[in-house]
Amino acid sequence: SLYEKEFRKKCGQIFIDNFCEHVQCLSIESCPDGFELIENIVGRKCCPACVKLLDENDECIPESMSNSNDDQIERCKNGMICDHMEKRCRLPNIEQSSIQPPCLREYHNRWMVRQNKKFYIMSANNAMKSFFPIQYAYEQFLPHCTFEGNYSPKQPSRNKAYCVNPNDGKPTFGIIDSHRSINQTCKCSQIMQDKLALAIDRLNPSKKDIKLDKVITEFNSDTHMKCKFSGNFQEVQCINGTCLCVDEKNGQPLLDPKEILNLDWARKNAKILYQPSQPKYIRWESAVVYGALNRLVCFDEENQKKKLSDKPIEKSYEEECFTEVHRSNKMVNHFAKKGTTLDGLTNTKCGFDDNYFRVQCPDAACTCHDPDGVPIAPYRADSTLSQEMDCRCALEEYLSKTGKLPVGILRCNGMGNFKPMQCSSNGQICYCIDNNGARISERFLTENIQNFKLKTSGNYHIEDLCQIMQNTLSVTNNQLIQGDEQFCYDPLKKTFKLCDEPSVDHIFMN
Known part of the structure; x- marks a missing residue:
């Protein structure tokens, strides 16, 4: 820009290259509701600001039509673009799902199922065309992505903020109460x-x-x-x-x-x-x-x-x-x-804070541990299952009970992972969660699903339906849901697919 050219003449190239080191930014303690603290976005990309991030289909102003440039504090989030024709936020190349970054695919599908979408279980009896609906939760967790479309290292949810791998969105190390996460960057963890x-x-x-x-x-x-x-x-x-x-x-x-x-x-x-x-x-x-x-x-x-x-x-x-x-x-x-090999001195694993890592496999069995190295009972598994065991549910249970993280206690499986289906009232009223403990469905009655299963010759466990529902919203799903499409589970093929909205006559009624 002309501004930068003039600056080079007066201050020299070295100063320009290190310009941000000479900029004193205002301290921001918190952002108002609906705004998020974004680093390096104002002050010639040197300072943070509270930015209103616009969701998919929100009205926006294309950058080429904006007069505010660097000081613009409204923009489409998660790598989306502002469509010059419609002046609304949308995914780039929505028709080509294979080239969408994983974070954008997950964000899009989670955003779409909030719009009154349902997960339909199809009949296992070919002679009977019937569908059982499970309502997707309106309050879906929406992943935070960078403007390039990768996962943000920090992922804030309703009651906690945690660090993830930017490439696949899987949690790494680092968790804090969401109300105290304003200064969390996850840079050390990354x-x-x-x-x-x-x-x-x-x-x-x-x-x-x-x-x-x-x-x-x-x-x-x-x-x-x-x-x-x-x-x-x-x-x-x-x-x-x-x-x-x-x-x-x-x-x-x-x-x-x-x-x-x-x-x-x-x-x-x-x-x-x-x-x-x-x-x-x-x-x-x-x-x-x-x-x-x-x-x-x-x-x-x-x-x-x-x-x-x-x-x-x-x-x-x-x-x-x-x-x-x-x-x-x-x-x-x-x-x-000196050419000598020593084996077996220790199999202890430390986390990135040098406290004990939540999963320890000292011998043939793996167990869940708190940061001080004390086992969290009763969670354990054979060491051959170590890749499936993450103990995140067990750790959050420990943190909640000790008052270190105010999250609701969810049910864990034997390995200390989150159970996909969470129930109350002696297992009669349930809902599905994702593998980070965030709700993905509204509540449903297991008795109703059991009746549908019996009448349509279904051969599946009700608990497995939540795992399949998880998969429709996971980073590994390459299918982008659009328009009136829904996700349907075919119990005969044991897979899900995109399908049209079933007619009212074909929806199962108790």
């Missing part, structure tokens, strides 16, 4: 996931991968950046005996005390951080040796002193899980350099 994507999933101790084992051992034998339980960076990072403060949102070092005191939490605790009349309480240092850790302005004594180890052999700032894994992996790595 970086760690890129480094250890294979390691965290490979829990079966019977499977060996020499090359991957070497990567894991070398990683755990050295110090690395630590994440918070939310998926952000821990404010205090210690490497090789030196500790410093970092920005929890991006992990960048905070070396200027004034910069630290501009943070929300620092302003709220200003009396603790700076008391001129009591010099011994002044904590201005932003980088110190380990022994002076409590003088860091970002050090929270009440919550973090439990991590301090004063053992004479090793002074460290770490969680119990990492202490165990670091010591054994350091030994394995040391002997490996």
Whole structure:
């Protein structure tokens, strides 16, 4: 632009290339209802802003017709475009579902089924044309996607916000109460996931991968950046005996005390951080040796002193899980350099916050664990099922019961995963959920489905219908629902497909 050309003349290329480093952005503590905090969207793409993200079919203003450019705070979300003819948000190339990014496909189908769509169970008797409807939930979880169409690393839902893999939307590490998620970025979780994507999933101790084992051992034998339980960076990072403060949102070092005191939490605790009349309480240092850790302005004594180890052999700032894994992996790595292989020292897995990972497979069985390493009873499974066991339901059950995450307790299966069908009233009234615990159907009576099943020769479990309903809205479904189409389940072929709305005469009535 002419603005940038003029800037280059006055300030030089180096300043232009690092322009955002010289921009001071306003602090945003929260956004009003209907708006979302988006990074790097105003101030020449340097600063965050509260943006109203428009849904599919919402009226919009094409960018070429907008006068606000960078300062525009209304735009189509999830990689959709503003149609120049209709001036409404829509998916690009809606007819070509195969080229749609996975996040856009899932978003579109979830958005469409909110519009009074039903999941129809077809008759298993060819001589009887009948359909049983299960209403999709209006309050569907809608995935958050980047403007490029990938999954946003942070996925906020009704009562929680969690971190996911941007490529497939599967949860990785990091969860927090949605009311306290304004500063959650999942950047630490994303970086760690890129480094250890294979390691965290490979829990079966019977499977060996020499090359991957070497990567894991070398990683755990050295110090690395630590994440918070939310998926952000821990404010205090210690490497090789030196500790410093970092920005929890991006992990960048905070070396200027004034910069630290501009943070929300620092302003709220200003009396603790700076008391001129009591010099011994002044904590201005932003980088110190380990022994002076409590003088860091970002050090929270009440919550973090439990991590301090004063053992004479090793002074460290770490969680119990990492202490165990670091010591054994350091030994394995040391002997490996000398040509000696050590096996079986530990099978413990740590999460990205260096606490115990929720799934542990120390031997032939896998169990669910809380962050302190205590088993969450009664969830366990054979280690051959480790890839199917995620323990996320068991972990949320633990977090809810201990008051650390205010989510409703859902029913888990034996492996600690969410049960697709959630019921009350002795199993008579049920609804379906997705694999993240979000509701996808309205309530239904199991007795009615059982009657339909008997009268139409159905050979399926009612619980399985929720799993199939999950699949219609999953990232793996390449079918885009449009217009008056519905999803129908064919029990003879044991698969679902897009179908036309059945006539009233063919809908099963009790």
